[in-house]
Amino acid sequence: MTIIRTFFLSRSFAPRGADLCYNCGMDKPAIDVAYVAELARLELTDEEKAVFQPQLENIVKYVEKISSVDISDVPPTMHGRAIVNALREDEVRPSLDRETALANAPARTGDEFMLPKIVEGAES
Amino acid sequence: MVLSAWCECGEVENAMSELYELGIEGAAEGLAKGEFSSVELTQAVIDRVKAENPRIGAYLTFDEDGALAAAKAADEVRSGASPHQAPGTKHQALLGVPIAVKDLINVKGQPCTCASKILKGYVSPYDATVIKNLKAAGAVCAGRVNMDEFAMGSSTENSALGRTVNPYDVTRVPGGSSGGSAAAVGGNMCIAALGTDTGGSIRQPASFCNCVGLKPSYGRVSRFGVTAFASSLDQVGPMTKSVTDAALLLQALAGHDEMDGTTPDEPVPDYAAALEGASLKGVKIGLPKEYFIDGLDPEVKRLTDAAVARCSAAGAELVEVSLPHTDYAMAVYYIVAPAEASANLARFDGVRYGHRSTRSDDVFNLYARSRAEGFGPEVKRRIIMGTYVLSSGYYDAYYGRALKVRTLIRRDFEEAFAKVDALLTPVAPTPAFKIGEVQDPLTMYLNDLFTIPSSLAGNCAISVPVGFTADAHLPVGVQFIGDAYREDKLLRVAKAFEDAS
Numbered sequence: 267m268t269i270i271r272t273f274f275l276s277r278s279f280a281p282r283g284a285d286l287c288y289n290c291g292m293d294k295p296a297i298d299v300a301y302v303a304e305l306a307r308l309e310l311t312d313e314e315k316a317v318f319q320p321q322l323e324n325i326v327k328y329v330e331k332i333s334s335v336d337i338s339d340v341p342p343t344m345h346g347r348a349i350v351n352a353l354r355e356d357e358v359r360p361s362l363d364r365e366t367a368l369a370n371a372p373a374r375t376g377d378e379f380m381l382p383k384i385v386e387g388a389e390s
Numbered sequence: 391m392v393l394s395a396w397c398e399c400g401e402v403e404n405a406m407s408e409l410y411e412l413g414i415e416g417a418a419e420g421l422a423k424g425e426f427s428s429v430e431l432t433q434a435v436i437d438r439v440k441a442e443n444p445r446i447g448a449y450l451t452f453d454e455d456g457a458l459a460a461a462k463a464a465d466e467v468r469s470g471a472s473p474h475q476a477p478g479t480k481h482q483a484l485l486g487v488p489i490a491v492k493d494l495i496n497v498k499g500q501p502c503t504c505a506s507k508i509l510k511g512y513v514s515p516y517d518a519t520v521i522k523n524l525k526a527a528g529a530v531c532a533g534r535v536n537m538d539e540f541a542m543g544s545s546t547e548n549s550a551l552g553r554t555v556n557p558y559d560v561t562r563v564p565g566g567s568s569g570g571s572a573a574a575v576g577g578n579m580c581i582a583a584l585g586t587d588t589g590g591s592i593r594q595p596a597s598f599c600n601c602v603g604l605k606p607s608y609g610r611v612s613r614f615g616v617t618a619f620a621s622s623l624d625q626v627g628p629m630t631k632s633v634t635d636a637a638l639l640l641q642a643l644a645g646h647d648e649m650d651g652t653t654p655d656e657p658v659p660d661y662a663a664a665l666e667g668a669s670l671k672g673v674k675i676g677l678p679k680e681y682f683i684d685g686l687d688p689e690v691k692r693l694t695d696a697a698v699a700r701c702s703a704a705g706a707e708l709v710e711v712s713l714p715h716t717d718y719a720m721a722v723y724y725i726v727a728p729a730e731a732s733a734n735l736a737r738f739d740g741v742r743y744g745h746r747s748t749r750s751d752d753v754f755n756l757y758a759r760s761r762a763e764g765f766g767p768e769v770k771r772r773i774i775m776g777t778y779v780l781s782s783g784y785y786d787a788y789y790g791r792a793l794k795v796r797t798l799i800r801r802d803f804e805e806a807f808a809k810v811d812a813l814l815t816p817v818a819p820t821p822a823f824k825i826g827e828v829q830d831p832l833t834m835y836l837n838d839l840f841t842i843p844s845s846l847a848g849n850c851a852i853s854v855p856v857g858f859t860a861d862a863h864l865p866v867g868v869q870f871i872g873d874a875y876r877e878d879k880l881l882r883v884a885k886a887f888e889d890a891s
Binding site: 321326331 | 512513515516607608609622623625648651652654715717718720721722724725732736739740741742743744745746750751752753754755756757758759761762765767770771773774775776777778779781787788790791792793794795796797798800830831832835845846847848874
């Protein structure tokens with residue numbers, strides 16, 4: 267059986283350092299930059315990690331000021347202006363043709379985008 | 391044409407300013423009267439860009455041949471059409487007028503880099519809806535202006551592809567993220583420009599570079615074909631040399647687009663008509679007390695007070711109002727915007743377009759290394775921040791909570807607009823700062839302190855020049871905030887304010 271590596275599910279989405287609770291009053295925010303960057307599929311150099319870690323701790327600490335706002339019975343605002351059910355007719359329409367869609371491809375093979383092998387055990 | 395103050399001979403030749411100095415209104419008038427052609431106007435802009443861009447760096451690219459071809463086409467349309475039969479004179483305003491385009495808006499066949507290495511070499515396969523609209527109106531869209539990478543920043547220093555300086559002081563930043571647009575308008579290197587505003591990116595650079603900058607209400611202008619940063623906040627808007635020009639340009643941009651589900655099918659008012667007889671007499675202008683804080687630069691404070699006095703002298707009624715959740719807006723924004731950015735920027739993975747790392751042996755590395763090599767530091771920080779606030783165990787505490795506080799911020803504005811016609815506030819806490827002066831990301835974020843709340847609430851807001859600082863002679867703008875979908879009313883207030891100077 268072919269095993270498909272699901273890249274966005276193969277690692278837990280829960281950042282490490284979660285022992286530091288957001289509401290518990292501890293000073294140091296629980297962001298582990300190196301780990302979150304991995305979740306975001308972003309390779310960081312050691313230098314970047316060293317620079318970003320305190321910067322993002324600062325930013326996280328700043329945004330925590332919203333924890334003191336009373337939000338009981340307040341609905342969320344998802345958009346600047348809420349529109350419900352923006353619908354259109356479900357009809358076939360022209361879209362970008364294949365050549366146009368492939369024109370910016372960093373690598374292609376024939377009529378397709380080319381990628382390293384994703385599926386384990388399959389013929390590439 | 392602007393007649394010179396000292397000469398009364400009335401001869402156009404003596405009175406004529408350089409063509410590139412014109413705004414949309416003046417250009418349209420001259421073109422309509424046949425004083426010059428679009429080709430002449432466009433050539434004047436091209437020559438100006440060639441002379442000034444090496445110093446200012448407003449443009450990343452300029453398609454000279456494309457510009458002249460579009461100008462020639464516009465001249466042919468004009469010569470063939472009887473002015474009496476021209477459908478909708480408001481659209482005639484842009485026929486043959488060169489408009490600079492921020493480098494995240496797709497124009498078919500042109501580069502669209504978002505000032506990022508990850509999109510270097512990318513060529514747009516289609517037109518954004520705003521570009522379709524501008525082309526339909528006959529505008530010449532050929533120059534692409536610099537910005538902070540993916541519109542993340544307040545100084546344009548985050549551009550990976552070029553440095554833009556303030557045309558009023560080349561040792562200072564033009565603001566951002568639409569810094570190239572502002573420098574092009576303020577430096578007379580275009581007739582008008584398109585910018586985008588997520589948390590202040592039109593208004594703050596407009597203030598720094600002596601332009602008018604309008605952020606339309608959320609959904610008023612289509613975002614289709616505009617590279618997404620924070621989808622619940624992004625808006626395209628005009629950056630111009632006058633309030634009338636902002637109205638004329640907005641006219642072509644605004645309206646429902648079936649390609650963007652967040653644009654309601656609501657009628658677009660005639661914005662230029664709304665400006666006729668603009669007056670501040672009896673207009674209620676609210677001064678939100680939370681915006682008049684101690685940290686304000688003294689010169690910005692002085693000029694904001696002068697703006698208040700100008701409104702008062704012109705007959706406006708000034709009312710103190712309170713927007714009690716203002717203090718939380720920046721925190722909400724720096725949760726919501728990075729969260730949306732982290733999702734939007736997931737599309738840059740080296741697969742279908744953009745930079746692909748040559749060091750990739752499997753798909754994980756293809757993603758992680760292409761993104762590492764392609765994105766700059768501020769974009770990386772925001773992707774990490776956004777991923778963090780959306781991650782399991784943190785979502786409710788950060789993102790979920792921020793959306794609810796956002797509701798409270800929106801309600802503040804709704805309550806204020808039940809009492810007043812417009813709000814008057816500073817645009818940014820300081821005038822243009824020195825290049826390299828602000829290094830800490832959180833300090834840089836403070837630039838958007840006064841522009842973020844109205845973005846979160848979905849209101850329209852405009853930055854209008856008010857004056858210059860005493861010592862450094864740096865331009866400073868004032869912000870008017872309007873009720874959602876009342877750009878007509880907001881522009882009327884701004885126009886009356888501009889006229890009262």
